[in-house]
Amino acid sequence: MSLDLPALREAVARHGAVVRILVLSVAGSVPRDAGTSMIVWKDGEEGTIGGGELENQAVREARAMLGQPARLVLRSVPLGPALGQCCGGSVTLVLERIDATSLPGSLPFSRPLPGTTSPRPTADLRPGAPPLLRDGWLIEAAPEPGRPLWVWGAGHVGRAIVDVLAPWPGVAITWIDLGPDRFPGSAPPGVTLLPAAEPPALVRYAPRDADHLIVTRSHELDLQLCHALLLHGFASLGLIGSATKYARFRSRLTALGHTPAQIARIACPIGEPALGKHPQAIAVGVAAALIKSATSGQRQERDAIG
Known part of the structure; x- marks a missing residue:
């Protein structure tokens, strides 16, 4: 699954600032696959990263980010030890505050993680490819045609x-x-x-x-x-x-x-x-x-x- 740019643009147009929660990578048994995402705004949300306590905590953090300047946060979560979930795997999430000034213009979409000083890498991602973290840059492909x-x-x-x-x-x-x-x-x-x-x-x-x-x-x-x-x-x-x-x-x-x-x-x-x-x-x-x-x-x- 890849970034749904029209849906993200529509959410920003309706709500101003939103936070997108992206499953960047997974290991072991987890609720959803890498590339799954959801969008959160002040009084609502769209999509799911699997529900349960993982989503509950991620949504709370996302809403706390809405009043802050645009930024990107990386979270690695072991589902058993950290949340008491029975899945037993681990998930790396990206929480990214997005408004009209930070909307991607096109896909693939590349942006640096906080503190990254390396130049933008080249990445030839096929449509529908999972998100990629390379040299401190997060890169998402265009969606695969339905x-x-x-x-x-x-x-x-x-x-x-x-x-x-x-x-x-x-x-x-x-x-x-x-x-x-x-x-x-x-x-x-x-x-x-x-x-x-x-x-x-x-x-x-x-x-x-x-x-x-x-x-x-x-x-x-x-x-x-x-x-x-x-x-x-x-x-x-x-x-x-x-x-x-x-x-x-x-x-x-x-x-x-x-x-x-x-x-x-x-x-x-x-x-x-x-x-x-x-x-x-x-x-x-x-x-x-x-x-x-x-x-x-x-x-x-x-x-x-x-």
Whole structure:
């Protein structure tokens, strides 16, 4: 996880001065990984570094820093001896007071620790790389682009899926329905809304490595989208429905010229059937499958590099 510069800028614009708490490095069993961060202001906070006494004490110190000049503090915390937490590992935190004068202009973001006199080092950090401490300088990379996810339909299930997945930094959500009135009054931050009278016409603009979830109110529109996406290409395609609906779609898609192997790439029903059919239950199952797929791919990439 990397610095979310738009979120930090928005927090500073709303609250003036904020303190960002960053997990710089970890050892052993800990609540969150290196690169995790949260933002604290006078009467609120956003994000979490894992909760518990570690976060409780860090937030208290962060609020005490708000009335002070901009500065950066490094804290190494053994979770067991210092806080009585059962994790047993240790965490190094950075607490950094940030206001409009100290906001980073771009990423990667490099700044010296207090007392550092060495020149700014060069560091070629790939997007999404964990924070780096080099020669007394703290360096954070640009975030890794989110995995493109196109959600077709803004009904109960579509809304539940977007609500569950939007906070996860692993996706970049594009949300499509027939008109602006189909969407909720406000969408989660970072979600792109695309009202369209003819949603299948938008398929051509989808990245070919995008994941798609079709959850519209119309079976006919669902079929048109499946047909268009099978012609276009995708990373994965999930269709809301039952085994009966899927059987009928297989027959109709076959008549449209698609092979059994192509049609078999459509997952229907979506989610985890054992969780039930409530919109939030479907959303949780869908989210779990996407996150599992993404983290599995990241592990394979790391193994290939290593």
